[in-house]
Amino acid sequence: MERLASIQARIEAALPEAKLALAANPGASGQHSLVVEAAHLEAVARRLRDDPELQFDYLSNVTGVDWLDRVETDKVRVKREYQGEEIEVEESVERRVPGYLEVVYHLYSVARGTGPLVLRVRTGNRTDRVDVPSLANVFRGAELQEREVYDLFGVVFTGHPDLRRLLMWEGFSGHPMRKDYVEPDDYEYEPTPHGEVAAKASRRYAKRGQP
């Protein structure tokens, strides 16, 4: 934790506009993380890589996490009029906490043998503000993994050189790793690109007069 705080201080000193937050890990592993604002992600990552004291040059793992919208209930005491007199009652107020998608990066240093440094970046929500800057230009190793996160979670990486689906086929709709993804009953009838290819081929052969 102290080490992470010193890294945070170092980065904030170098990049004053970038605000980092420490996210503590309640588990036993002691792997705490730094939360970066999406706008400064690339600069922070570049700094982490190039800083001669840190040298986090190896992006081991990139993954997404889907945090659903939650409904939290707060207990509030309110004054209510009841049978003519005012009394204080406890009421529960439902508060909707918007969910978000999170991209988690695990950085290591090959040069120093240190790590992991966990970086997290969050999207605005789960529906329309799902873009995060791509790290593929800082770490080539992010290229395929970001494609996978895009494919399975629907995080859009701006600036990615080749953002296509990785594991699911092109034309597939939905993002299977999201928590609210509903599996179709029957995969057999999903449209696949092959149908289009077959139709095109048959048109061409018909034109040429081949069987």
Place this chain on the structure above:
Amino acid sequence: MSVEGAGLIRGFIETGRNLVGSYVDPRRWVTVQYPEERRATPENSRVYPFLVYDGADPEEGLRCVSCKICEKECPPQCIYIVPAQDERGRPRKHPAIFDIDISVCMSCQICVEVCPFDSIKMDQAYAWDREDRFGGLLLHKADLARPNRYYRELHPAEARVVDEHLARERELRESGVRAAVRASLPGSGEPGGGT
């Protein structure tokens, strides 16, 4: 300093040695002529689960109490259990239906590990085939039941531990019952009874 071409010649010598060696050196020969020869399976080897029964009756002797723990823990969820009921409709500690879909089972042995009653164990089979792809691979209680004798043959070391453990439990249970009976009898004069 090596002569160009020496590497190729070294390779020829090596394959030539293996050509001859396959006739004389058993360490170079791992092939088994399958239908005629079968390699012995080691004791730990596993394929699919079976149900153990004690005594002679494969139905009543089943150790399974249909607690459904294995059904819940099975990763691919290939176990299906319906508990038996007595005449009055109360659940009995016995499975009415115990099916395992072998086409889904991945032989992971987790059901065996989680079973608190030592009633499901892993079978061994060198080759296992069925002609019917669907029905033939759905094993019912009758297909799965095997005597404890069979288990002892398959996994002798493991079965010894299990048998000892079960015997101890039975002893405890029976002595507990006896103690309870004695305790309920007034004026029981036997010293040290029911401890």
Place this chain on the structure above:
Amino acid sequence: MIDRGGSRRDECEAGGEDAGRLEVSMGPQHPSTHGVFRMDVVLEGETVVRLKPVFGYLHRNHEKIAEQTTYLGSMPYTDRLDYFCSLTSNWAYALAVEKLAGLAVPERAEYLRVITAELTRLQNHACQMGFMLQDLGAMGTPMMYAFREREKILDLFESLTGSRMMCNYMRFGGCRADAPAGWIEAARGVVGDFPRFLDEYEALLATNEIVMARTQGVGVLPRDLAINASASGPVLRASGVGYDIRKTDRYGVYDRFDFRVPVGDHGDCYDRFMLRLLEMRESVKILEAALEQIPAGPVIDGKVKLRNFKPRAGEAYGRIEGPKGEIGFYLISDGSASPYRYRVRPPSLINLTALEEMCLGQKVADVVVILGSIDIVLGEVDR
């Protein structure tokens, strides 16, 4: 413009930049793509001018399955990621969960883990070299030698874990079962015989002029790109980076063994090939020491619950040096019986990041060799 469904004539008639180029879809059904991997290759003559890997033919969403089952229930699925190295996948997953829940592992179990992991490395490297030589066109001879040795190691696995490939052996806080009587001696015998096979391999292949001509200077992955593209395992080390997680993280009891990490200077297929040979020699050293030192004692922490295992909320990333590279598991627990997030870091997939750079300008025959030298298993690439 290339018409994907079209024939040669269409492409040649199309004119423009792509005239005279041939787009070949190598895979998903191709003898040398190690399964159902596909590469869209554009050729000029036989020279590769563009290569796009296409993934997902074996995708089964392993991570989603794991998020819907218990912690223990995912263990047999990790066997099926890299079906050549089930034991190292097991270990990586067990390690991640142990970090998540703060569990300690008995000493004997740590030794058994090292032994099984190094045996896995031996058989994986041997077979990888065999497959690569198969891709080079060596008619299966090296592969058969590798499989001959692998057979002996798989026999050991079967008598220890009950299964030859889908071992499902590690548990949180230890290993599932102790070694049966005589197993350690049998393992010693197999390990003792292994250097003979390595000598044989070296004589057959290491100085073979055709192998050198086919692999030296082919598929070069420069040092900086290797680090930047997150290559790991022998691929990273062949590019001149002496990074071995067994040394860096010192997980398990690896700090008790004396072994060296071979490093290549060229980053080509020959280096990747030879490094695996040298790594096997080091693994034999580790195994000999481990089989000598293994202490008596329990193999699993009896207090760890098998059922209803619920680590407290938190997250952990655990990784080990698998035969193919860094295999890691990232887990987020919300305190329930199944992980909230379960992620596999697949070394096979991530090592393919720089595949296009390695293949550009090479011949089409080199593409399969480069792919073979990276060592992928599609069960892990597509998950």
Place this chain on the structure above:
Amino acid sequence: MNMEGILALTGWGGLRWVGPVELFERGPVWLRDWAVGWLPEGAKVWAEGLIPAVAVLAVFGLLFGLATVAERKLLGRIQNRPGPNRVGPYGWLQFAADGVKMLTKEDVVPRSADRVLHFLAPIVMLAPVALSLAVIPYGRDLVAADPRCGLLFFFAVGSAAEVAAFMAGWSSRNKYSLLGAMRAIAQMISYELPLVLSALTVVMMAGSLSLVEIVEAQSGYWWGVIPRWHVMTPWGLAGLLLFMAAAAAASNRAPFDLPEGESEIIGGFMTEYSGFKYAIFFMGEYFGMFAVSGLAVTLFLGGWQAPLAVLEAAPSYGWFFLKLGVMIAWFIWVRGTLPRLRVDHLLNFGWKYLLPLGALNLLVAMVWRGLGGWAFPGAGAVRWLACLAMIGLPAILWGRLLMRSRGWGPRVYRYAS
């Protein structure tokens, strides 16, 4: 067997007592004459051509079957496994089962293939190779045809296989087939040259293009023990090695099996062939291997000549087929040992290595003949060694130069600290 003699039919109507040696040696020729004798005068000239042709095809057809089994068994043993051992005694009838399988398989022709060429390609592949078997002398007087230009005929006919390969590759309309066909053309054309060049050495020394005469030029023994085969001379030894390297390439055998290259381009020009057509291709390749092996035996290994004078009692064609078997075993051993070359290495090897060495070998042969007049004690050994050095040293040094110029060589590895 009656050791005194056997009543044999020598030609039409002539009966006489012969010994077993002569019976086996002359038997095939007598059998032919006897069969021809039954026919009317006009048909005899046809029959005299046809009977050897049928005999050659039958013998090599059977040899093809046995060679496939032998190849699989030998490869199996090299790889420490038994190989086919189920059909027939020790699996030797496997080829019959394979044949039945091939014949009953569906013949798949791609929809967009050029059907005529696709159909013709296997035939065009097999026919010239079978023709080239005609000029090889299998035994004393056992040759289907003995034109004055036998060797020329062999190479001329053999090069038609290139057309077949390209026909197959082009007509299949498959990208892998096309790649395979292009490789086949490049390879066969480049390797015909070193092949011819190394054969040319023999022609020069024997002074004839007729294969029968070339074999006869190798008769006799030095000091009564060492046969006067060409391979026993330095230029002959080098010629044989060059010839075998080029022959492997010309017949698409490992390590030069790039046109098939199944790990890279699936099956090369044979990708879209199945069933019987594939079997014909397969047969064509084996016939090609037999033809070049037979030629190598003829040119360098003394053809049907026995290795020792005392062994001349055995029938001459037996010696030929024994040597042929050794050649085939060599091809199989190579296949079990070596990985495949890459196409540019292959062309480099052909043009930059085999071709200059082939030319040099001609020179060595000339020197060998020129030094034949030496008559001091030990002159034979000096001449032998001098000629060997003349071809051997350049071969090693030139090979080293070619390897080193590309930076190929063994490496030493370091360990991370």
